[in-house]
Amino acid sequence: MPQPKLDEDLVQRLAKIAARLDGGDEVADASLLDEFNQLAGTDIPFSEFQGIYGAxxxxxYVRRVLTDRATEASPDLSREGLIEMFAKVLAAPCDDAYVQYVFNTINQTFGDTQISDLIFWPGEYFGDGNNQRELTPELIADAVLERYAKRQPR
Known part of the structure; x- marks a missing residue:
């Protein structure tokens, strides 16, 4: 399943609205919030826009929101497909929107909400505190599939 293609005009428009909402006034900017949510197809509360720029x-932010919304589960995602995705994620530099797409796809397909830990903090993912290990795309794919298999009813 390919990464969702985002409408760049929409991304630009929503980014301008998000910038105005960030640090804005909830009452005075209610119509901007409504416009953002309508255009993005979301129901994001005003509070979520506060402090975006600090993070x-x-x-x-807009690319992440739109990517989240457009990403679906991929039931036919194979080990080879996972390896390909993780190889691209581990390549430097890697597009943040692609990383978000991969994390969303794996979460929606395999129910793995800790996928960012597996990539960036493997000790958290495995529960052993060893964040120094170097994982290959193959090892990462195997970890996702193994965790998924353990959660399936027998």
Missing amino acids: EEHID
Whole structure:
């Protein structure tokens, strides 16, 4: 399943709205919030826009929101497909929107909400505190599939 293609005009428009909402006034900017949610197909509360700029650029926030919304489960995702995805994620530099797409796809397909830990903090994922291990795309794919298999009813 390919990464969702985002409408760049919409991304730009929503980023401008998000920037105005960030640090804005909830009452005075209610119509902007409504416009954002209508255009994005979301129901994001005003409070979520507060402090975006301290964590990420508004345009990156919008790309993440739209990518989240457009990503679906991929029931036919194979080990080889996972390896390909993880190889691209581990390549430097890697597009943040692609990383978000991969994390969403794996979460929706395999129910693995800790996939970012597996990539960035493997000790948290495995529960052993060893964040120094170097994982290959193959090992990451196997870890996802193994965890998924353990959660399936027998």
